[in-house]
Amino acid sequence: MNTSITIDSINELGIVAEQLLGFANGERFFVFEGDMAAGKTTFIKSLCQALGITDVVSSPTFSIVNEYESPAGPVYHFDFYRLKNLQEAFDIGYEEYFYSGNYCLVEWPQKVAELLPDRYIKVAISITGNEQRHFDLERIGA
Numbered sequence: 001m002n003t004s005i006t007i008d009s010i011n012e013l014g015i016v017a018e019q020l021l022g023f024a025n026g027e028r029f030f031v032f033e034g035d036m037a038a039g040k041t042t043f044i045k046s047l048c049q050a051l052g053i054t055d056v057v058s059s060p061t062f063s064i065v066n067e068y069e070s071p072a073g074p075v076y077h078f079d080f081y082r083l084k085n086l087q088e089a090f091d092i093g094y095e096e097y098f099y100s101g102n103y104c105l106v107e108w109p110q111k112v113a114e115l116l117p118d119r120y121i122k123v124a125i126s127i128t129g130n131e132q133r134h135f136d137l138e139r140i141g142a
Helices: 010-024 040-050 086-091 094-098 109-115
Strands: 002-007 029-033 065-070 073-079 103-107 120-127 133-140
Touching (some): 010 040, 040 073, 040 103, 103 109
Parallel strands (some): 029 120
């Protein structure tokens, strides 16, 4: 089952975040795909807000992973854009994060495709206008 959502303004990202959590139905592993500047991190900020996170949410481009505290426990936010090879993912102990049962939000998942779990929610974001965005939500392996 897939779902598509189109918004006219980034002010509607909170609504999409709520719809994504409903679509996920308890799934806690999400991958975010989209071109550079499509709004992956901006959307993840809205998703974190929907998860009750009050920490500052920022791109983990240089640290690879940021951890935020939510009422449901830790949330791990990954940005693999600068990953040079899979060994770097092993070096940060990706398995402890990916298989923790906590929320994992992964930007640039194609860089670690063979390390992804069997089940996750894929969120593909595309720019369709100045502030317009289109979201394709897909269950993988479910």
